Amino acid sequence: MLKRSLLCLMAGMIALPALAQFRVEVSGIGLTQLPIAIAPFRGDDTSPQKVGAIVQADLERSGQFRLIDAAGSGLDENARPDMSPWRQKGADSLAAGSVTRLADGRYDVRFRLWDAVRGQDLGGQSYAVTVGDLRLAAHRIADFIYEKLTGDKGAFSTRIAYVTKAGARYSLWVADADGENAQAALTSPEPIISPAWSPNGAQLAYVSFESRKPVVYVHDIATGRRRLVANFRGSNSAPAWSPDGRTLAVTLSRDGVSQIYGLDAAAGGEPRRLSQSSSIDTEPVYSPDGKSIYFVSDRGGSPQIYRMPASGGAADRVTFTGTYNISPSISQDGRWLAYISRVSGAFKLHVMELASGSTTPITETSADESPSFAPNSRLIVYATKQHDREALMTTTLDGKLKARLAGQGGDIREPDWGPFQKQN
Incomplete structure (x- = not known):
């Protein structure tokens, strides 16, 4: 099974009614x-x-x-x-x-x-x-x-973004953090993947296949206007914002193999290559302090998560447990790494304490993907499959309590949890 987020080419999703409602089912007991x-x-x-x-x-x-x-x-x-x-x-x-x-x-x-x-x-x-x-x-x-x-800031008034497919149309949705009140930011006959919130919550970067290949757009939530920021030769994928909102890290195959580049988020222009390997480097994500980029690479023979300086340079391997680890997400407090690990053929959400390297499997499902931390670092949203249907879930970091935000008769994919919003 090849994960969509790693290769950027998996676009088939089961249809979801456009106005699907959610219901919350909480399971487990916190300590x-x-x-x-x-x-x-x-x-x-x-x-x-x-x-x-x-x-x-x-x-x-x-x-x-x-x-x-x-x-x-x-x-x-x-x-x-x-x-x-x-x-x-x-x-x-x-x-x-x-x-x-x-x-x-x-x-x-x-x-x-x-x-x-x-x-x-x-x-x-x-x-x-x-x-x-x-x-x-x-x-x-x-x-x-x-x-x-x-004593911690609540994240209930924040928003999430996710993707659905209804018939032959794909939709990018913005919803409340509980999955309700969903509004379509974009619909397209071609796949939409990898939505990523800007640090101020005003924009979403995402990958669209409208050009019959993956290209990266930045979309203004309030106005609906968007701009094309990466349409280079080959594949353009996996956008990630720097904490100051000035730079987008993207995966480009313009030089023959997928590598990580930095782009001016406002002006675009010529990208600057950050990773230097002959292997596939993809799925970049910035550390909250902006000093590092975590990413996935198969330079060791199988996909693992690495860390390099945000300006580029030598990379250190981060994940050592398991032979297939992808989809990194870093908590805003900088303490935790969430990622997907393939265990006996099943894709499961794991959480690592970065200071100690201690890793904990969080789920018992087998098709988890796209973890994203709440901005207060206390919950993780991710997509998974339950009873042959794809569902959006939240979990505590210890995995003790999960909530299912279930679409009626369809699938939900590619969630990303937005930042704190300024109150008017």
Whole structure:
């Protein structure tokens, strides 16, 4: 089995209805979880989006929280709740809120968070949003709760990109981090692969086969405008952004064998060769500090992951466990490498702690691909196959808790998790 991300030529995918919805199925139990009660939001029953339920699903999917039943509590953000009953239920914290339709058609979304153990008010937020931004408001509430209780920044209001194929048409989608609210950024009769978010979340680089060969475009999400940045002789593939957004690392075969080059992300121009081997070098990804590029090479006889200076130069081998390791992804905190390893013919997601080199297999599936870290480094999104259908999954770094974002009657491919977004 040849992985699409390695050779850039595998484009066959099973059809997916264009407006497929997702449902979240969480499996597994995290080792340490914070017990929290989230009261049903007042007004949720008449709201177009169930804000409280979205907040609960976000927190549960993170693997950091255990939900305590709060049905029938009748609380909102103005309540002064007695914490004793909540402590007796085992809750360490309590959240409540409301959704109210305003006269201008917008919705007023409010909530408050309490420390049930200490009896402290931990603050709250309010948003006046259009109906289209109700989900975003819910994700931002979940981000607030996550950060207050864990100390880490929440990533629920970020976005993911992925590719589908419906009939003879391919689509590049941008969706909420939970897979919902998908919007088509591009549709094409030719394959689209390898989407990669720019560091500011405003653009996507990707590979298109519209020219009957792989070429690299950069696509502006807000306007839909795009520009061709790599259309050299041979194959142009596997774009990756530098952390400052100024450079794109790409794989080009212009000199006969696939090697890694650097391109000016804005102006394009003549590429600068970074890797120097007679083997296939591909799938570049920058380290968060911008000093290194991790990539896949078969220079040792089989695909393995290597690291070289971002300016090019000698490369060091990173993966030593297994004979076939591809698709590197580096966490934003620089601690972890996620990749796909072929084990007894099965392709499985692995996570390596870079400081120690310790490697852990994360999944029990056999067709995993395209891992990508959340911008807070706490979750990984990847594609896999379950029950002969391709699915989008998230997992905690220990593999203890996974969430399935399942399309109805089709496949989802090539996920990439976007960066943190600035709040307006």
